[in-house]
Amino acid sequence: MNKILIPLAEGFEEIEAITNIDILRRAGLEVETASLGDLAVTGGHNIIINADKLIDEVKAQELAGIVLPGGMPGAAHLRDDERIVSLIQELAKREALIAAICAAxxxxxxxxxxxxxxxxxxxxxxxxxxxxxxxxxxxxxxxNIITGRGPGVAVEFALKLVEYLVDNKKVEELKATMLTNF
Structure with a gap:
């Protein structure tokens, strides 16, 4: 039960999704992406990402948390999807990580x-x-709830997730290897 889910909906903010996937994986965490529809999901700037699985294949009991990328209409699609809302509520009951950036x-x-x-x-x-x-x-x-402003804070947001899920030592390692100075 150490997977982090990043759901992808049509119109998601690519910087926020990809930055979180990348940095969480650099931290040694297992990250899974899931689509609300087709496996190929188009972001708000027409970048297509192939999700690992469909949202109906996700098992809440296997998750340590969820990270919601923003972007519009991606965030609205997540908000309007009963499967996502139900999954978040289930994770909240056991105080798993629930993170959302931008509009999410x-x-x-x-x-x-x-x-x-x-x-x-x-x-x-x-x-x-x-x-x-x-x-x-x-x-x-x-x-257990972490929120961020938008695309310009995606790296800072992802590092805060690493601090929460792993520790500050891993954050400092990542900052050094990524040449990040905040």
Whole structure:
């Protein structure tokens, strides 16, 4: 039970999805991607990614967490998919990692997870995040929920996930090998 799921919906933000897949795998974590429809998923900038599996093949009990990339309409597709919402709610019951960047915190709102939580998102989506305490910070951690602002913070966000899932020593290793200075 140490897999991290990154679901891909048509119109996802490629920087956020690929950066998280890459950095989490560099940290030694098992990352699986899953599509809501066809295995070939087109991102918001017409980059096609082949998902590892279909969302119906995902077993929640095998997951240590989920990372939701943003982008529009990708985040809206995730929010409107009952399978994703149900999966997130199941993971929340056992306090697994639930992470969302850019527009994707709207999925967490739909799942009913943000009541009195501290959250951030891409500017403009705070109006859809009515139940949380909204911050404009680049990355926000509130227990098992981690949120990030958008594409420009994708590396910082992914490193925060590594810190949460592994440790700060692994973060420092990655920062050194990737020549990251924040």
């Amino acid at each position: 915190p709207i999925v967490l709102e739909e799942a009913g997870l943000l009541s009195d939580r501290v959250v951030t998102s891409y500017p403009g989506f705070e109006e859809e995040l009515e139940s949380c305490n909204y911050l404009q910070d680049r990355v926000v951690v509130d227990g």
